[in-house]
Amino acid sequence: MPPPAPQTRIRRRNTLAILDAALDVFSERGFGGATLDQIAQQAGLSKPNLLYYFPSKQAIHASLLSGLMKTWLDPLRMLDPAGEPVEEIVAYVLRKLEMSRRLPRESRLFANEILQGAPRIQDQIYGDLRSLVDEKAGLIQIWQERGRLAPLDAHHMIFSIWATTQHYADFDVQVRGILGPDRDAHFADAATFLAGLYRAALTPAR
Incomplete structure (x- = not known):
């Protein structure tokens, strides 16, 4: 069997256009609410043209999720055992x-998948x-045992970081509705607040 032909420039461009359009549609409507017609229209392609690149809605969704999991895990992987514990965790928060x-959009795509029971990424979870x-909860517990962090449950600490940071993507409309339309200012203020919150919570009592 001959090797697959290399992607042409047009094929790469159209594949990326489909994935970008699908990210918009899936993040807004979820998997169940999204249709191939919506994705094709957003990508500026006909539905038959879209199906030339991806055989189904499921295939597009799977392609987006497979790349997303690595992106989602990389910030936690960067937690350095040799670093200063409080600052390592604050850096992870930021x-x-x-x-x-x-x-x-990627955050909302992930949230939608989790809310549906994660049927397409259970193996990764x-x-x-x-x-x-x-692994990283074990590292946090070691730091705590050495008196370098306040004694807080490590797994729930990680969950709290996910909740307090992803809120600004998943509930963006609510944040802007309360604070106004200046999204960059909201993130700058959130960074200051969350860094102070976690430093105060994590610094061991003297």
Whole structure:
């Protein structure tokens, strides 16, 4: 069987256009509410043309999710055992917040998948995600045992970081409705607030 032909420039361009359009549609409507017609229209392609690149809605969604899981795990992987514990965790908080600022559609895509019971990424959740969280929770517990962090449950600390940072992507409409339309200012204020909150919570009592 001959090797697959290399992607042409037009094929790459159309594939990226479809994935970008699908990210818009899936993040707004969820998997169940999205249709191939909506994705094709958003991408500026006909539905038959879209089906030349992806055989189904499921295939497009799977392609988006497979790339998203690596992106989602990278900030936690960067937690450095050799670093200063409080500052390492605060840096992780700020990386997650910056991800919400830069990748709000991806955050909503992930949230929609989780709210539906994660039928298409359960293997990753019970596999790579769980293993990485357990590993970093173990590191946090070591820091706590050495008196370098306040004694807080490590897994729930990580969950709280996800909640406080991804809120600004997943509930963007609510944030702007309360604080006004200046999204950049909201993220700058959130960074200051969250850094202070976690430093205060994590610094061990003297």
